[in-house]
Amino acid sequence: MNAQSTVSREALPDARALGSARTVWLTGLPSAGKTTVARALAARLAAAGRPVEVLDGDEARKVLTAGLGFSRAERDENVRRIGYVADLLSRNGVDVVCAVISPFRDARDEVRARHLESTPESPHRFVEVWVSTPVDVCAARDVKGLYARQRAGEISGLTGVDDPYEAPHTPELELRTDQLDLDECVDRIVAVLAS
């Protein structure tokens, strides 16, 4: 992401214009930029006076999803559990920003369905953002050294390399963090929230 922003914060909607609380679900490959965008978005929402929590997949594995591995079933359970908590929070007026690889479409759609079932009157409470940074860019960033370890044969089952990633068919937003700077990424999500 570049350092310079092209949209000033002052031009953005205020807390009230953002409407009722949402779950913003960032899905994408490791090192795609999910956590970075999540933290920046949460800071923006908090600065606007909105209660907000970040549920980060890596952090969640310390308590909420401790003990879960990386099989398909365990990845799905990870998504299900984080989605359950996100639903509880956002249906009570707390914005939630989830940064979770969440590679499988069915599991993400189940979280969306849970939100809809929970508050049918708020069909747009779940906002899926596909952080679609290409795998070669992610591998070059390699924030946690996973791509290098996979190449070295130390790990396997790396999403997008030797484990599947199912891209969303109709996400509310697609973000290329290699083409937009961080402020622009946040601006685009905020624009969806305000629409």
Add this chain to the structure above:
Amino acid sequence: MNAQSTVSREALPDARALGSARTVWLTGLPSAGKTTVARALAARLAAAGRPVEVLDGDEARKVLTAGLGFSRAERDENVRRIGYVADLLSRNGVDVVCAVISPFRDARDEVRARHLESTPESPHRFVEVWVSTPVDVCAARDVKGLYARQRAGEISGLTGVDDPYEAPHTPELELRTDQLDLDECVDRIVAVLAS
């Protein structure tokens, strides 16, 4: 619990007087009345215009703590996970009423410590209520038939019978649901919240 209430709802504090959001943690034996009190308290808080969620141990086992058994380690993990979610909610302004056997003192104290660590400026956000209905009353109620099944030898590890229950040393409140009617139980909790 008796049908008649001795304290009218009108005499109770309004939403604002109840202050910032809390986690009310109901601990006690099976059939002690935790879920019944939790639902009635949640209804009272909701009627006062406060956002509120009930986290019931039995319900939680469907998603949040699905797959966990009843060993000491698994019971503690159950408590830890529900406590984690309660903390997330109440630190963001959502009242949470937890109805969980939570037999072990250390696990409950860990949840209390998590709340304190999360918001040191709100030391009274975690409210432990010991639903201390005696085991013979609980066994006579036997809402889920657990006491009968234990007597018949069909199950073992029933809290308070052949599995330990460690009563709180200094709960914020003790409730004998065999001596108070339901409204009185709720009144007493609300009085603690308003104090």
